[in-house]
Structures are given as structure tokens and as C-alpha cells.
Amino acid sequence: MGQLPVPQLHRGMAYGDLDNDGRIDAIVTVKDGPPEILMNRSPEKNHWLLVKLIGTRSNRDGLGARLKATLPGGRALYNHATTSTGLRASSDPRVHFGLGAAERVDKLKIWWPSGTRQVLENVQTDRILPVQEPAE
Numbered sequence: 167m168g169q170l171p172v173p174q175l176h177r178g179m180a181y182g183d184l185d186n187d188g189r190i191d192a193i194v195t196v197k198d199g200p201p202e203i204l205m206n207r208s209p210e211k212n213h214w215l216l217v218k219l220i221g222t223r224s225n226r227d228g229l230g231a232r233l234k235a236t237l238p239g240g241r242a243l244y245n246h247a248t249t250s251t252g253l254r255a256s257s258d259p260r261v262h263f264g265l266g267a268a269e270r271v272d273k274l275k276i277w278w279p280s281g282t283r284q285v286l287e288n289v290q291t292d293r294i295l296p297v298q299e300p301a302e
């Protein structure tokens with residue numbers, strides 16, 4: 167992350183991967199000033215997966231969906247689709263997983279808001295993965 171240039175009163179904050187490089191960036195609002203964009207420039211040494219949900223029976227961004235990523239060795243990571251992160255902000259609707267040294271996701275389970283359950287296997291990492299909700 168970049169450093170804030172001068173001390174100021176900040177309010178809202180939204181986050182997301184603004185440049186699609188797998189590292190989460192942030193935007194903060196400033197009282198009586200333009201918002202500040204903080205680009206994450208940390209070294210790229212870990213793997214990641216950014217899931218872009220495309221709802222068909224659920225809402226179009228899959229908001230409310232719950233996801234479970236099972237890594238080689240059995241470790242499980244959980245996340246959910248939301249844009250609600252704070253006061254006066256709406257964040258990236260895509261679902262980010264930081265995977266550390268894992269080079270793939272063995273199984274990705276998605277519970278859509280409609281009640282549909284979806285399972286993807288052997289998912290490659292370090293990419294944006296579009297996933298469309300199945301028809302049934």
C-alpha cells in the first residue's frame with residue numbers, strides 16, 4: 167500500500183483489485199477533498215484467486231453467495247460476495263482469496279443466494295475466474 171501523503175480526516179473506504187493484479191487496493195474518502203487511491207505495490211510472491219460471480223437465478227453479481235476454497239492438503243478458506251464494507255462505500259463485488267503458496271484450488275464450492283450449489287475442481291490460480299450460476 168502507498169502511504170497517505172498528509173494527515174487528513176478520512177471517512178469512507180472501499181477496497182478491491184483496481185488493476186486486476188491479485189493485490190487488494192483501497193480508496194478512501196477525504197473530508198473536504200478528493201478521494202485517495204492507494205495501490206497495493208507489495209511484492210508478488212503469493213498466489214491468489216479472484217472470483218467474479220455471474221448470477222442468473224440470483225442477483226447478477228451473486229451478492230450473498232458463500233464460497234469455500236479447499237487447497238491441496240485440505241486447508242479450507244471461506245469468503246462471501248458482498249460490497250458492504252463501511253460508511254458511504256461500496257467495494258469490489260468479486261470474491262478474493264489469498265492462497266499463499268498454494269498453486270491451485272482443489273475444490274471451489276459456491277452456495278448461491280438462490281439455493282443453487284456449484285462445485286468447481288482443480289482451479290488454476292493467479293487469475294480472475296468468471297463463474298456463471300448454473301440454470302438449475
Ligand SMILES: [Ca+2]
Nearest residue numbers: 183184185189
Ligand atoms: Ca491490485
